[in-house]
Amino acid sequence: MIDGLEACLPLLEREGITLLxxxxxxxxxxxxxxLSSSKEAFDIVKQVxxxxxxxxxxxxxxQIMSICPSKG
Numbered sequence: 001m002i003d004g005l006e007a008c009l010p011l012l013e014r015e016g017i018t019l020l021x022x023x024x025x026x027x028x029x030x031x032x033x034x035l036s037s038s039k040e041a042f043d044i045v046k047q048v049x050x051x052x053x054x055x056x057x058x059x060x061x062x063q064i065m066s067i068c069p070s071k072g
Contacts, residue, residue, distance in 0.1 A: 001034075001035075001044060002044060002047050002048060005019070005021075005044070005048045005053055006048060008053075009048075009050055009052065009053075012050070012052035012053070013050070013052055017052060018051075018052050018053070018054055019052060019053050019054075020054055020055070020056040021035070021041050021044055021045055021053065021054070021055050021056065022035075022041070022055070022056040022058060022061075023035045023036055023037055023038050023040065023041040023055075023057075023058075023061060023062070023065075024036060024058075024061045025060075025061040025062075025064035025065050026065070027064050027065065028064055029061075029064075030061075036061075036065055037065070038055070038057060038062050038065075041055045041057075042055055
């Protein structure tokens with residue numbers, strides 16, 4: 001994913017576009033989605049190192065991912 005985002009950087013920079021990386025919940029709405037961890041999303045954005053790639057942090061998805069099933 002990082003290589004793909006880095007390949008987009010010239011276009012993003014030239015056009016002044018910000019690309020958002022969004023971790024989604026894989027428990028309720030998006031089973032099988034490749035990115036569910038906000039930590040991983042922030043790590044990806046940090047590795048890309050561009051102001052044109054940021055995280056869209058949706059609290060709905062992240063609160064679902066942080067619920068512990070054993071606590072009911």
